[in-house]
Amino acid sequence: MDVRSAEMTKYAANAMLATKISFMNEIANICERVGADVNRVRVGIGSDRRIGYSFIYPGCGYGGSCFPKDVQALMKIAEDAGYEPKIIRSVEEVNREQKRVLAEKVIKRFGEDLSGKTFALWGLSFKPETDDMREASSITVVEELTKRGAKIKAYDPKAMEEAKNFYLKGNENVEYVKSKYDALDGACAMILVTEWKEFRSPDFEEMKQRLASPVIFDGRNQFNAKKMEKKGFEYHQIGVPEA
Structure with missing residues (x-):
């Protein structure tokens, strides 16, 4: 693998996992407002083999060094290339709000x-x-x-x-x-x-x-x-x- 592709692979992998977390937290916030139970929703969608249960647990946000850093790095790479990373930016925004x-x-x-x-x-x-x-x-x-x-x-x-x-x-x-x-x-x-x-x-x-x-x-x-x-x-x- 070439260097640029290897770099993107690393950032994309962590951004994908962060995306799953923020997506599930957004689903959780919707569930609270419409009378659904996210715990049951999680079991339902996780039973689909195309989705699985990995990283779809709702919570109060992710942290650490890897996910926040790599999501931000991927946004910067996209912006420097003249592209607006809408989904990736939303991942960070949802996580920031989820911590509250x-x-x-x-x-x-x-x-x-x-x-x-x-x-x-x-x-x-x-x-x-x-x-x-x-x-x-x-x-x-x-x-x-x-x-x-x-x-x-x-x-x-x-x-x-x-x-x-x-x-x-x-x-x-x-x-x-x-x-x-x-x-x-x-x-x-x-x-x-x-x-x-x-x-x-x-x-x-x-x-x-x-x-x-x-x-x-x-x-x-x-x-x-x-x-x-x-x-x-x-x-x-x-x-x-x-x-």
């Missing part, structure tokens, strides 16, 4: 003035199994809530030092705690941003005991809504109409 969705749900539930309110944040890294916070959705969530007066009690298995020393440095409204349960103490709600394995099957009774109110905002649709309701939680997820 969790904060917007919290604000809708608790109001614009969040002074005196504390929220537990589960997950800081842009994906599980890393301390990488580059372009992480958690940054947007924390900034949107703390600028409205909220306090954040954050826990991440690996990324807390990165957050403390770089990405959220100087934000005095963020407290870093030693465990996911410690983050819940006195919090109005738990906000799940990163789908770490240790967050998949928590002790829900302990969660209810520690939270000031049993409210969960799930940015990765990890839990079963009906089961959460039976356990007494007010459960908000991506791409599902509010009850």
Whole structure:
């Protein structure tokens, strides 16, 4: 393969994956507004072998170094060549807005003035199994809530030092705690941003005991809504109409 084609292959591959993520998030946002459940829609479209289930999970946006960088690089290459990359530009725009969705749900539930309110944040890294916070959705969530007066009690298995020393440095409204349960103490709600394995099957009774109110905002649709309701939680997820 020639050098130019190899370069385009690398950028196009990551842009394609980013496109699938943004497309699914856009479908999720439409689902919320028309009364559909994106979790069921995902299963339906993924069952088509031409589509499959890879990278069609709704959520609160993608981050990291590769997808954002390569999408932007591909846009620049296109523009320099005199071409307007409409789809690729939309991928980035949808992702940027998607990172605000969790904060917007919290604000809708608790109001614009969040002074005196504390929220537990589960997950800081842009994906599980890393301390990488580059372009992480958690940054947007924390900034949107703390600028409205909220306090954040954050826990991440690996990324807390990165957050403390770089990405959220100087934000005095963020407290870093030693465990996911410690983050819940006195919090109005738990906000799940990163789908770490240790967050998949928590002790829900302990969660209810520690939270000031049993409210969960799930940015990765990890839990079963009906089961959460039976356990007494007010459960908000991506791409599902509010009850």
